[in-house]
Structure formats: C-alpha cells, structure tokens
Amino acid sequence: MNTKLIYLGLLILLTGCADLSMYNQVPAPIGGTAQHGNYPAERAPATVKTYALEDEQTGYMAPPEVAVTTERPAVVALLGGAQQFSEQGQYSLALAKLERAVRISPKNPQIWSELAKIRLAQQQYEMAISLAKKSNVLAAGDRVLQRHNWLLIADSFSLLGQTNAANKAKNKAASLL
Amino acid sequence: MAKPRNKPKTTKKVTKPRKGKSQPSRGSFRRLLFSLIAVALVVIAAYSAYLDHVVRNQFEGKRWELAANVYANPVEVYQGLPLSISQLETLLVDLHYRRSSRLASAGTYHRSGNVFNIRTRVFDFFDGREESKDIRIRINSNAVASIKNTRLGTDVPLLRFEPVQVGSFYPSHKEDRILVKISEVPQTLIDGLITIEDRDFYQHYGVSVKSIFRALWANIKAGGVVQGGSTLTQQLVKNFYLSSERSLWRKIKEAMMALILEYHYQKDDILEAYINEVFLGQDGARSINGFGMASVFYFNQPLNALKPHQVALLVGLVKGPSYYDPRRHAKRALKRRDLVLDEMVRMGVLPDQQRDIAKRFSTDISSFKRLSSSRFPAFLDLVKRQLSRDYKEEELSSDGLNIFSTLDYTLQTQTEKIFKKTLQSLNKRYGIEPGKLQGAMVITRREGGEIVAVIGDRNPDFDGFNRALDAVRPVGSLVKPAVYLTALSNPSHYTLTSLIDDSAISLKQQSGELWEPKNYDKKEHGQVPLHAALTHSYNLATVNLGMELKVPRVKRTLEELGVRREIKPYPSLLLGALSLSPIEVAQMYQTLAGDGFFTPLRSIQSVTSNDHRALQGYPLNVRQVVSPSAVYLLNTALQSVMSTGTGRSAYQYLPREYSLAGKTGTTDELRDSWFAGFSGDYLAVVWLGRDDNKPSKLTGASGALQVWSKVMQAISKQAVNLTQPEDVEYIWVDPLGRRANEFCADAVQYPYIKGSAPIEYSPCVGSVGRTLKRAGDWFNDFLNE
Numbered sequence: 001m002n003t004k005l006i007y008l009g010l011l012i013l014l015t016g017c018a019d020l021s022m023y024n025q026v027p028a029p030i031g032g033t034a035q036h037g038n039y040p041a042e043r044a045p046a047t048v049k050t051y052a053l054e055d056e057q058t059g060y061m062a063p064p065e066v067a068v069t070t071e072r073p074a075v076v077a078l079l080g081g082a083q084q085f086s087e088q089g090q091y092s093l094a095l096a097k098l099e100r101a102v103r104i105s106p107k108n109p110q111i112w113s114e115l116a117k118i119r120l121a122q123q124q125y126e127m128a129i130s131l132a133k134k135s136n137v138l139a140a141g142d143r144v145l146q147r148h149n150w151l152l153i154a155d156s157f158s159l160l161g162q163t164n165a166a167n168k169a170k171n172k173a174a175s176l177l
Numbered sequence: 178m179a180k181p182r183n184k185p186k187t188t189k190k191v192t193k194p195r196k197g198k199s200q201p202s203r204g205s206f207r208r209l210l211f212s213l214i215a216v217a218l219v220v221i222a223a224y225s226a227y228l229d230h231v232v233r234n235q236f237e238g239k240r241w242e243l244a245a246n247v248y249a250n251p252v253e254v255y256q257g258l259p260l261s262i263s264q265l266e267t268l269l270v271d272l273h274y275r276r277s278s279r280l281a282s283a284g285t286y287h288r289s290g291n292v293f294n295i296r297t298r299v300f301d302f303f304d305g306r307e308e309s310k311d312i313r314i315r316i317n318s319n320a321v322a323s324i325k326n327t328r329l330g331t332d333v334p335l336l337r338f339e340p341v342q343v344g345s346f347y348p349s350h351k352e353d354r355i356l357v358k359i360s361e362v363p364q365t366l367i368d369g370l371i372t373i374e375d376r377d378f379y380q381h382y383g384v385s386v387k388s389i390f391r392a393l394w395a396n397i398k399a400g401g402v403v404q405g406g407s408t409l410t411q412q413l414v415k416n417f418y419l420s421s422e423r424s425l426w427r428k429i430k431e432a433m434m435a436l437i438l439e440y441h442y443q444k445d446d447i448l449e450a451y452i453n454e455v456f457l458g459q460d461g462a463r464s465i466n467g468f469g470m471a472s473v474f475y476f477n478q479p480l481n482a483l484k485p486h487q488v489a490l491l492v493g494l495v496k497g498p499s500y501y502d503p504r505r506h507a508k509r510a511l512k513r514r515d516l517v518l519d520e521m522v523r524m525g526v527l528p529d530q531q532r533d534i535a536k537r538f539s540t541d542i543s544s545f546k547r548l549s550s551s552r553f554p555a556f557l558d559l560v561k562r563q564l565s566r567d568y569k570e571e572e573l574s575s576d577g578l579n580i581f582s583t584l585d586y587t588l589q590t591q592t593e594k595i596f597k598k599t600l601q602s603l604n605k606r607y608g609i610e611p612g613k614l615q616g617a618m619v620i621t622r623r624e625g626g627e628i629v630a631v632i633g634d635r636n637p638d639f640d641g642f643n644r645a646l647d648a649v650r651p652v653g654s655l656v657k658p659a660v661y662l663t664a665l666s667n668p669s670h671y672t673l674t675s676l677i678d679d680s681a682i683s684l685k686q687q688s689g690e691l692w693e694p695k696n697y698d699k700k701e702h703g704q705v706p707l708h709a710a711l712t713h714s715y716n717l718a719t720v721n722l723g724m725e726l727k728v729p730r731v732k733r734t735l736e737e738l739g740v741r742r743e744i745k746p747y748p749s750l751l752l753g754a755l756s757l758s759p760i761e762v763a764q765m766y767q768t769l770a771g772d773g774f775f776t777p778l779r780s781i782q783s784v785t786s787n788d789h790r791a792l793q794g795y796p797l798n799v800r801q802v803v804s805p806s807a808v809y810l811l812n813t814a815l816q817s818v819m820s821t822g823t824g825r826s827a828y829q830y831l832p833r834e835y836s837l838a839g840k841t842g843t844t845d846e847l848r849d850s851w852f853a854g855f856s857g858d859y860l861a862v863v864w865l866g867r868d869d870n871k872p873s874k875l876t877g878a879s880g881a882l883q884v885w886s887k888v889m890q891a892i893s894k895q896a897v898n899l900t901q902p903e904d905v906e907y908i909w910v911d912p913l914g915r916r917a918n919e920f921c922a923d924a925v926q927y928p929y930i931k932g933s934a935p936i937e938y939s940p941c942v943g944s945v946g947r948t949l950k951r952a953g954d955w956f957n958d959f960l961n962e
Contacts, residue, residue: 073255073332074256077334078335096796104253134771137774
C-alpha cells in the first residue's frame with residue numbers, strides 16, 4: 001500500500017510539472033477520425049478550385065453537413081407513426097415508416113434499435129439481432145441504448161433457443177449498467 | 178362491348194326424300210352426303226364455339242390490361258434539408274405543378290422570393306395516404322428553413338410529395354409496350370389506316386369479299402400494292418392470336434375468328450386493339466408492336482405529337498416493316514409514305530395543302546432508337562428483374578400494380594448529365610476511338626443499400642445492353658480490400674502498421690508456368706506498413722500477404738462481403754482475377770460502407786395494388802458478416818487511399834473534409850477502369866471500358882475516378898464519419914510501427930483493436946515517457962479496481 005501511495009504522489013508531482021496534453025489528443029489526419037471529431041463547420045470552409053462546370057454548379061462546394069445530434073422533428077414524427085402502427089400490429093407499415101426515418105438520419109442508432117424491436121415483435125429473431133448489433137455499432141458511447149440493445153439481443157437468442165448466446169448478451173447488458 | 182350471347186347454331190334438318198326403292202344407290206348416296214354435311218356442321222359449330230372462347234378470353238385479357246406504374250422515391254422535405262430555391266422549383270415542375278397565385282386546385286404553387294406557397298396533391302403510399310395540404314415553405318441559404326401548414330397554422334415536421342412516375346410496363350409482355358386509348362389516337366392515323374388497309378372497316382362484319390376484289394383491282398391499276406384485301410380485323414387476329422404461318426387453313430381460321438371478334442366487340446374496340454398490337458418493326462431480338470411504341474422507336478416522340486408526314490410513314494410500314502424500314506431503306510420508305518399521303522387525299526381525308534407540306538419532309542426519323550417506355554431503362558430493367566425474382570408472372574399480370582422504387586429522380590438525372598459529359602471529354606482527351614468508350618455506374622445510399630441511380634450505357638437513355646447489371650469484367654485492384662480485411666480480421670497477427678514484404682515473388686501455376694507479378698511502377702519497395710501497401714496499391718505486397726493468409730481465406734472474405742459469383746481460389750485472385758458486374762462490386766463495397774453489415778441492394782421499396790392496398794414491403798435487412806472493428810481499420814486505410822494514395826485526385830473536386838473512402842482498380846493493359854468508394858451519404862461504383870475489350874487507355878484513377886468525383890461533387894452532402902468502435906483505440910507509432918508519442922518526429926496515430934497495439938517502443942520515446950505510460954496504465958487499473 002505504501003509503494004502505491006509513493007507512486008501516486010510521484011504521479012501527482014509530475015502531473016503538475018509536465019504538460020499533460022498527451023492523453024487528450026485529437027488524432028492526426030492519417031488514420032481517420034476519433035469519436036468526438038471536430039466537424040468541418042467549426043473550421044473555415046475550404047474553397048475548392050473552380051473548374052468549368054455546368055450552370056448548376058457554382059464552383060464553390062459547401063463543406064459537408066454538420067451531423068445533427070438532436071433528433072429532427074421529422075424523425076420524431078416518423079418514430080411516433082411507427083409506434084402507432086406497431087401497437088396495432090401492422091408491422092410492415094411500421095417498418096416502412098422507420099425506413100423513411102433511416103433515409104433522413106441514417107446514423108441515428110435509435111431508429112435501428114426500433115427496427116430491431118419490430119422484427120422481434122414479428123418473431124424474426126435473427127433479423128432483430130442483426131439490427132440491434134448495427135444499432136450498437138452506431139451507438140458508441142450511449143450506454144443506455146447499448147444496454148437496451150443487448151437485452152433485446154438476449155431476448156431474441158432465448159427465443160431462438162440459444163441459451164449460451166443469450167446469457168452472454170445478458171452479461172454484456174449488465175456490464176453496461 | 179357486345180353482350181355475350183350464344184351463337185345461334187345452324188343445323189340443317191335432313192329430310193329424306195320419299196322415293197321408291199327403284200334407285201337405292203342414289204338414295205343411300207344422298208343419305209351419306211347429308212349425314213356427312215351434318216357431321217361437318219357439328220364439327221364446325223363445335224370448333225366455332227372453341228374459337229369463340231379463345232377470341233373472347235384473349236381479347237378481354239389484353240384489352241383490360243393495366244400497366245404497372247413505377248415511381249421514384251418520393252421527395253421528403255423537412256426543416257434543415259439542403260434544398261435550393263431552384264431545386265424546389267424544378268421538383269414542382271417535374272411533378273407537373275402549375276403556377277397559380279390563388280392556389281386554385283391541388284397541384285398548384287406560387288413563389289415570391291424564397292417563399293413557396295403550395296397546394297399539394299393527395300397520394301396513397303404504402304404506409305398511408307398523404308392528404309392534400311396548403312403549405313408554405315421558406316428557403317434560406319439553400320436549405321429548408323421552415324414548413325408551415327397555412328390552413329392550420331402549424332409547423333409541418335415532414336412533408337412527402339407525391340413521387341415522380343418514372344416508367345410503366347406490362348408484366349405479361351416481355352418487351353415494352355406503350356398502349357394508347359382510341360380517344361388519344363390522332364385522327365390522321367385512323368384515317369390513314371382505313372384508307373390504306375381497310376376502306377370498308379366500319380361497314381363489314383370482319384371479312385369483306387368486296388374488299389378483296391376491290392383491292393385486287395386497285396392494285397392492278399396502280400401497279401403496286403395500294404390496298405390490302407385483309408380487313409383490319411383479320412390482321413388483328415393474325416397479330417394477336419396466330420403465328421406467322423401462312424396457309425389456306427390459317428386463312429380460314431383467321432376469317433372465322435375475325436367474324437367472331439366482330440360479333441362480340443365494337444368497331445372502336447377492335448381498332449384500338451389493332452393500333453396497339455400491329456407489328457411495326459424489329460430491332461435485334463426486340464419486336465416493336467403497336468403505334469405507341471413505334472412512334473417512340475422511330476421518332477422518339479409520343480404518338481399524339483406526330484405530324485402527318487410521320488403518321489403516314491408509320492401507316493406505310495404496316496405492309497412490310499422490314500421492307501419499308503425507314504432507317505435501312507429510306508428511299509422505299511419515302512415512296513411508300515408519299516403513296517399513303519396521295520391515297521389519303523384521294524379519299525378526301527387529308528387536305529391537299531397538308532399533303533404538299535408533308536411531302537417536303539425527309540423521313541424525319543430520330544437517330545436515337547428508343548426501345549423503352551421509360552426514361553431510365555437501366556433502372557427499370559433492374560426493377561423488373563427484382564420483381565420477377567419475387568413474383569410469379571401470373572401474380573404480376575395485368576393488375577396495374579404501383580411499384581415504389583428507390584430511384585432518386587433528381588440524382589439520376591444529374592448523374593446522367595455528368596456521366597455523358599465526362600465520358601465525352603475522356604474520349605477526346607485520351608484519343609480513344611469515338612464511340613468506343615463505354616461505362617456503367619451504380620449509386621446506392623451508404624446506409625440501407627437502396628439503389629438510387631443506375632447507368633448502363635454511355636448514352637444513359639439507351640435501352641440495350643445494361644452494363645451496370647450485365648458487364649462482368651475483371652475487377653483488378655478492387656479486390657485488394659478483401660485481402661487486407663482478411664488480415665485485419667486477425668488482429669493478433671496483423672495491424673495497420675504491420676510490416677509486409679513488397680518484394681518480387683514468383684509462383685508456379687497449375688499449368689507449370691511461372692506467375693511473376695509486378696508493381697505498377699515496376700519497383701520493389703521492401704518492407705512496407707500494411708496501410709501503405711493498400712494506399713498505394715502495391716501488387717507485390719498484396720500477393721505476399723495473400724499467400725501468407727492463404728487464398729481460400731481471402732475467397733471466404735469475399736463471399737462474406739456479398740460476392741455470390743464463383744470465385745476461383747488461385748493466387749491471381751489476389752490481384753483481381755475475378756470478374757464481377759458493377760452492381761456486384763457495389764454489393765461488396767456496401768458491406769464495407771455499412772460497418773461490416775451485409776445488406777442486400779434493393780431497387781424496390783414497396784408494392785401496392787391498383788386500388789392502393791399494401792401488397793408487399795421490401796424492408797431493410799442487415800446481417801453482420803465481418804467484424805465491425807476490422808472494417809473500421811480497413812476503412813481508415815481506404816480513406817488514406819483518397820487522401821494520399823491512388824485516389825487523391827478526387828480532392829480536386831471535393832473538399833478534404835469529406836474524408837472519402839475508396840479504391841481504384843485497373844486491369845491488364847488498361848482494359849478496365851474501375852473506382853468504388855463512398856462519402857457519408859452515398860456509395861458509388863464506376864466502370865469504364867470497351868465492349869470489344871480492347872485497351873481503353875484509362876487507369877482507375879484517370880478514368881473511373883474522374884467520373885466518380887464529378888458525380889459525387891454534385892450529389893454528396895455528407896462527410897464520411899466513421900464511428901470508432903468501443904474496442905478500437907488510437908496509438909502513436911513511429912514510421913516503423915513501434916510505439917511512440919506525439920513528441921516523436923514523424924510519429925502518427927493509428928487505430929488498433931485493443932490488445933493488438935505494438936508493444937515494442939520506439940527509441941524516440943525516452944525512459945521518462947515509458948515510465949509515465951506505465952504509471953498511467955497502473956493508475957487506470959487502480960481506479961477500476
């Protein structure tokens with residue numbers, strides 16, 4: 001215990017001395033973006049060389065859209081509509097609404113999670129599992145949603161009779177609490 | 178349509194003459210004769226009943242046939258959607274909205290400055306009805322600022338316009354038809370047909386003996402075939418029901434059926450069927466039936482837009498579509514047309530003056546042979562194939578289905594323009610034989626795999642060989658990501674910075690011959706990091722790596738990614754000895770763009786019945802097939818291909834912030850030029866090459882990539898934003914792949930799957946740095962205990 005305290009003290013000392021920007025790096029250009037990347041809108045837009053283009057092109061190409069982190073009202077409306085259809089048991093209509101939502105916000109993990117829910121209701125368990133996994137891939141950092149997805153996956157595996165896989169999924173859900 | 182009635186049967190009553198037994202032979206002879214006649218009549222009656230059934234069945238079936246309508250993906254407008262004023266106006270025009278300051282009816286709009294007032298039309302979609310609304314849309318800085326329902330005074334979160342109709346087809350017909358109603362047919366056409374083919378059409382009962390003789394006489398007098406002896410009804414029967422076999426028996430059958438047809442149906446119905454059925458030309462294996470289709474095929478115009486000189490030419494074709502083919506026998510066609518015009522004047526159905534004007538025209542044929550009733554034949558072809566895969570022909574038949582496709586109308590039309598133009602300029606710049614450079618393009622949504630645009634020909638309007646679906650060509654370096662993905666899926670052995678050997682290799686093939694691949698620049702680069710080998714598309718490194726991994730494993734990766742075509746597991750596979758069509762390549766790269774989830778590409782969203790009942794949805798499906806973390810690593814390498822590698826010229830057209838990911842592909846002697854890549858919102862695959870497989874003089878970068886970049890510049894709005902998986906961490910490494918920190922010169926951060934990061938430290942990291950690192954790790958563990 002003593003040695004641990006000494007090391008701790010040393011660390012605190014060195015922390016005070018050294019410039020500890022080491023562990024909060026934004027990744028270098030090569031190698032892709034990190035989780036909380038800076039979006040282009042925060043930097044000055046780059047101007048692109050003007051080429052002889054058709055009338056429709058202005059020669060200046062605007063920087064890409066800033067990803068919207070709050071849900072658009074459009075998506076909220078569609079999710080609501082899907083919910084209604086689902087409650088009435090009209091699953092294929094619910095799916096159609098959710099797909100419209102995917103077209104608008106393709107990276108929104110909640111929509112994918114809702115898709116998984118509908119598939120589960122339709123007893124399409126394998127599809128439900130895949131969609132929930134996809135939702136998880138997009139939901140990096142959102143523990144609540146990830147946990148919800150793992151529970152859905154666990155349910156699906158149980159209903160498929162794959163108890164091992166179901167237990168693994170339940171554990172993953174628990175570890176996210 | 179005449180009410181069906183039992184055809185009165187005529188039976189002859191046989192009466193035996195009462196004669197004495199003095200002439201027995203004559204009596205029995207007559208008995209025999211009469212009984213034979215009776216039998217013959219019964220047979221004729223039965224046969225007539227059978228023909229009657231055939232005639233009515235077929236006629237009803239074809240007459241009431243409804244076209245299946247194909248719609249593009251409806252435009253959905255919401256606050257924040259990038260949409261310029263001109264784009265919205267163009268959309269309204271495409272949907273045939275009229276300008277009306279009062280918004281007099283549904284389907285009108287009115288713009289002042291950046292504010293649109295619109296009264297939308299009602300439309301029944303698969304998931305419900307979109308009611309007609311009074312809407313105000315405000316556009317600011319090329320995006321939708323607000324959408325209000327002016328009647329209710331509320332905000333509208335989402336507005337779905339009715340979809341553009343992009344095609345229609347008759348599922349029971351293999352070839353495209355354009356069916357017209359008699360009320361839409363130009364009077365000149367009717368007059369012309371009656372004049373030339375069947376003067377007594379409105380008077381006879383199906384067969385006209387008078388016509389036959391009159392026509393014979395007229396033809397003798399004129400020294401040529403000016404009139405036909407067969408009635409239009411007989412010709413219809415010939416086209417409709419019978420094969421082209423010509424015999425007396427056929428003629429008799431034809432006559433009987435013509436009589437039956439006339440008995441049951443009105444003249445106008447028969448004429449309409451004739452106009453839609455008559456054979457008017459051949460293009461290779463495709464037959465042109467009906468004046469609606471012929472109008473488009475010969476003149477590239479709808480039937481009701483034709484002028485008398487064009488109508489007359491088509492009427493003249495009826496007698497011999499090949500003989501009078503205006504494209505191959507222009508002089509004959511003109512002579513025939515003029516004859517038709519003269520006869521029409523003689524009959525008094527065409528004024529002199531019009532005839533004189535008409536005769537001044539040449540054949541006036543369009544150089545473009547449109548074979549499709551749709552503006553987007555390549556896409557419609559895809560829809561038909563996907564439908565026939567899922568529906569049996571009978572289920573699809575005549576029911577007027579509404580097919581909601583995934584086509585993005587605006588995107589497709591923009592892409593077509595750019596594609597055509599770019600091919601033309603490449604043709605010129607590289608001195609390729611004019612007209613020989615061909616190409617194809619497939620564009621999908623990056624998430625979800627919906628196909629938004631398809632181009633199958635350098636001339637996108639052309640309905641011929643659909644290269645997007647059917648040009649199966651060697652993919653060259655496009656296969657490489659599969660090799661590297663196989664490696665990265667094994668993080669305990671390979672990372673992005675693992676060194677691989679870019680040095681000469683020679684392999685003995687089954688034939689005994691040696692295969693000695695070379696790099697594009699003919700050099701060997703020694704030990705190179707894995708990411709660099711992919712970025713610069715080094716052949717030697719790829720083969721060395723692939724042989725280490727074993728070719729069958731690479732084959733399996735390709736299959737997991739979604740390649741369904743047979744893959745030969747030979748070493749040459751590693752450099753792209755695999756032939757795929759552009760859509761198959763798109764399917765493969767879709768899995769990479771989708772974070773390792775396979776999603777089958779779709780061209781149809783849903784199908785409703787003619788009365789708008791939901792019939793079938795084609796919902797979104799995904800299946801995880803490769804590790805999302807491995808795909809993440811690969812995708813970062815594909816981003817390097819674009820930022821510093823063979824794909825970098827794309828950034829002459831798009832801002833660097835797009836962080837594009839993609840791969841160039843070039844085959845031996847530059848026969849095929851490929852590019853496959855994605856931005857945040859779209860994935861696109863381009864192939865350029867020659868149908869005769871001669872060298873196209875284009876590499877993947879100089880050819881396909883140019884097309885890709887220009888199209889993406891026009892359509893893409895979102896950057897690639899790879900979501901970093903939870904088990905991937907960024908680590909600083911030096912150029913040799915040893916662990917470093919940001920203070921080291923030439924150090925760069927790379928992503929690693931946790932547990933696979935290099936352990937060996939670079940000399941540039943001093944002991945202090947190492948100790949700090951160790952302390953930091955311990956501290957983290959301490960907290961988590």
